[in-house]
Amino acid sequence: MLLRMPTMPTAITRFAPSPSGSLHIGGARTALFCWAFARHIDATGGLGSFLLRIEDTDRARSSEASAKAILEDLAWLGIGWSEGPELGEIGGDPRNVGPWAQSARSGLYEQYFQRLLEAGTAYPAFESPEELAAMRAEAQANKQTFRYTQRADYDRETALARMETQEHVLRLHVPAEPIVVHDQVLGEITFTSEHFDDFVIRKKDGSPTYHFAVVVDDALMGVTHVLRGQEHLNNTPKHVALQSALGFETPIYAHMPLIFNDKGAKMSKRERDQTARVAAREAKLTESPIAEIDGTTFAAWLKDKTKQLGHDELEALAGHLGLILPEVSVDDFRRAGYLPGVICNFIALLGWTPSKHEDGTDREKFDMAFLGRDFELGRIGKPNARFDRVKLASFNQDALAAMSDESFVGAWSTWAARYDSTLVDSLGQGRMTLLAPSVKPRVKTLSESRGIIAFALAAHDAIELDPKSIDKVLRKGEPSGLELLRAFDRDALQSWAGAFAPEPIEQAIAQWCESRDMKSGKIAQPLRVAITGSTVSPPIGVTLAAVGLDGVRTRIAKCVEVVAAIAS
RNA sequence: GGCCCCAUCGUCUAGCCAGGUCAGGACGCCAGGUUUUCAUCCUGGAAACCGGGGUUCGAAUCCCCGUGGGGUCACCA
Numbered sequence: 001m002l003l004r005m006p007t008m009p010t011a012i013t014r015f016a017p018s019p020s021g022s023l024h025i026g027g028a029r030t031a032l033f034c035w036a037f038a039r040h041i042d043a044t045g046g047l048g049s050f051l052l053r054i055e056d057t058d059r060a061r062s063s064e065a066s067a068k069a070i071l072e073d074l075a076w077l078g079i080g081w082s083e084g085p086e087l088g089e090i091g092g093d094p095r096n097v098g099p100w101a102q103s104a105r106s107g108l109y110e111q112y113f114q115r116l117l118e119a120g121t122a123y124p125a126f127e128s129p130e131e132l133a134a135m136r137a138e139a140q141a142n143k144q145t146f147r148y149t150q151r152a153d154y155d156r157e158t159a160l161a162r163m164e165t166q167e168h169v170l171r172l173h174v175p176a177e178p179i180v181v182h183d184q185v186l187g188e189i190t191f192t193s194e195h196f197d198d199f200v201i202r203k204k205d206g207s208p209t210y211h212f213a214v215v216v217d218d219a220l221m222g223v224t225h226v227l228r229g230q231e232h233l234n235n236t237p238k239h240v241a242l243q244s245a246l247g248f249e250t251p252i253y254a255h256m257p258l259i260f261n262d263k264g265a266k267m268s269k270r271e272r273d274q275t276a277r278v279a280a281r282e283a284k285l286t287e288s289p290i291a292e293i294d295g296t297t298f299a300a301w302l303k304d305k306t307k308q309l310g311h312d313e314l315e316a317l318a319g320h321l322g323l324i325l326p327e328v329s330v331d332d333f334r335r336a337g338y339l340p341g342v343i344c345n346f347i348a349l350l351g352w353t354p355s356k357h358e359d360g361t362d363r364e365k366f367d368m369a370f371l372g373r374d375f376e377l378g379r380i381g382k383p384n385a386r387f388d389r390v391k392l393a394s395f396n397q398d399a400l401a402a403m404s405d406e407s408f409v410g411a412w413s414t415w416a417a418r419y420d421s422t423l424v425d426s427l428g429q430g431r432m433t434l435l436a437p438s439v440k441p442r443v444k445t446l447s448e449s450r451g452i453i454a455f456a457l458a459a460h461d462a463i464e465l466d467p468k469s470i471d472k473v474l475r476k477g478e479p480s481g482l483e484l485l486r487a488f489d490r491d492a493l494q495s496w497a498g499a500f501a502p503e504p505i506e507q508a509i510a511q512w513c514e515s516r517d518m519k520s521g522k523i524a525q526p527l528r529v530a531i532t533g534s535t536v537s538p539p540i541g542v543t544l545a546a547v548g549l550d551g552v553r554t555r556i557a558k559c560v561e562v563v564a565a566i567a568s
Numbered sequence: 569g570g571c572c573c574c575a576u577c578g579u580c581u582a583g584c585c586a587g588g589u590c591a592g593g594a595c596g597c598c599a600g601g602u603u604u605u606c607a608u609c610c611u612g613g614a615a616a617c618c619g620g621g622g623u624u625c626g627a628a629u630c631c632c633c634g635u636g637g638g639g640u641c642a643c644c645a
Contacts (some may be wrong), residue, residue: 169643194571205643233572383638443607489577
């Protein structure tokens with residue numbers, strides 16, 4: 001066997017989230033495409049690397065917890081990075097290009113600032129934020145677009161001297177020539193220099209701005225392909241200008257279409273607040289209905305549509321209002337019970353098309369391994385895409401239904417252990433296994449399972465009987481459903497022998513009905529109502545088995561009692 | 569408002585680059601069927617080339633102009 005020497009990657013992509021919240025579904029797609037591109041390079045004989053960097057130059061908004069959560073969400077989705085912060089087996093620094101958090105890289109930037117300053121392509125500027133604001137206001141009053149350009153009275157010697165004693169920022173002197181961006185998705189785009197200004201590259205406090213840090217870090221880390229959302233398109237000429245000023249090579253850019261909500265606007269965490277706010281107003285809430293949110297916070301939030309509640313507070317409120325909030329971050333989808341593979345499959349389809357099947361038909365369902373092999377920049381589309389939750393749900397339902405019973409139980413218990421532990425506790429592994437085949441085709445998300453199995457969790461003497469169902473299946477007919485229930489209990493259940501399991505139960509029902517020369521639906525529906533309270537439930541054998549013989553008989557007795565009382 | 573991007577069924581999209589197809593698929597919707605309920609499953613159906621000019625024998629496809637939508641204009645990233 002040939003021992004492979006450590007090889008340099010032939011293509012390097014990167015995902016650089018700023019840790020100021022949970023991972024947005026749009027960010028997940030960006031990461032997914034970066035990952036997929038690197039895997040595609042592997043599949044075509046090269047060596048691809050997907051690296052992860054933490055963009056925390058804005059210290060005030062960044063948090064360690066958020067960074068960790070983003071990493072975990074990515075790992076859960078199956079989007080592993082070959083270089084970056086370590087998380088279990090994922091990450092590492094084989095090429096020694098870290099550290100990965102920009103806040104830990106501050107020392108690296110200084111020499112590049114100096115280089116630019118010496119070359120005269122960067123210069124200090126001394127205007128205060130207030131002065132700048134005034135200049136912008138004035139430009140606006142004259143219906144002009146404000147652009148910062150070097151002052152006419154700028155003098156290098158004086159400015160450099162002034163730097164020593166006075167607060168200042170560093171700005172890049174942008175070249176007069178147009179900047180042409182070659183984008184793999186959008187094609188060639190020309191930006192004329194009069195439309196962007198001498199932007200800030202070093203803040204007053206000495207830290208680099210995003211533009212500067214990105215350009216330097218990407219170059220130092222050897223990033224060859226920058227895949228990012230189209231909202232960054234207008235930043236690209238700045239980055240290109242910076243690269244040429246710094247003598248760096250310009251990476252290959254690919255700007256991907258944006259993901260919108262069903263209203264055609266950018267998906268945002270804010271819409272979750274808005275959904276809850278509308279519901280709260282409709283419910284005529286004036287003060288906080290739950291302990292998690294204090295009164296003044298609630299009142300302010302209710303009035304001001306720019307205010308946002310914390311994640312848990314919002315969830316608690318939604319729970320109180322019986323509301324399902326639109327999922328926006330990866331964690332929302334995870335909590336709702338979507339499978340990671342399905343999420344990746346679905347978001348990959350938002351703006352990208354896989355190759356066709358061998359027989360020429362369209363392909364829509366695929367796994368991560370396929371995506372990694374098949375991904376090509378050329379098949380990224382241009383138009384922005386709306387996020388259709390209904391279709392996602394359908395994909396998830398299909399994926400759930402396609403699982404073996406064993407793996408479904410696995411996925412179901414894993415999810416429940418994390419988000420609905422009472423379900424695991426009260427159902428137990430045995431009844432989960434029993435119910436799994438019935439739950440599987442009936443849910444779109446794992447969280448919907450609770451509705452399907454609620455009857456099994458309820459107390460035997462506390463079944464709420466649906467009045468319509470009582471009328472329809474218990475009181476009508478000759479003999480009535482209620483009488484059949486009594487008879488079935490007496491004939492079949494009272495002296496039940498052997499296992500009380502789906503198969504024998506179904507057989508017993510079939511035999512009992514045959515002896516009376518009637519269809520089995522005649523007794524199945526009354527049983528459903530007595531056991532679950534409604535006419536809708538899993539197959540009757542499973543339904544009865546899940547409740548147990550004693551439970552079934554108790555529920556029948558209770559039902560007979562209640563309905564008889566109504567009748568008299 | 570300046571600049572930039574985009575435009576095929578309600579939605580995601582194939583087809584466009586290298587003009588000629590009943591404009592295909594998926595989700596959803598509608599109608600049937602299977603099933604002891606529901607769900608699953610099966611069959612069928614309605615549903616789109618933003619508008620106007622050009623180029624061409626021929627335009628969803630190429631060009632121009634409109635219109636519409638979106639992004640972006642910070643010492644945030």
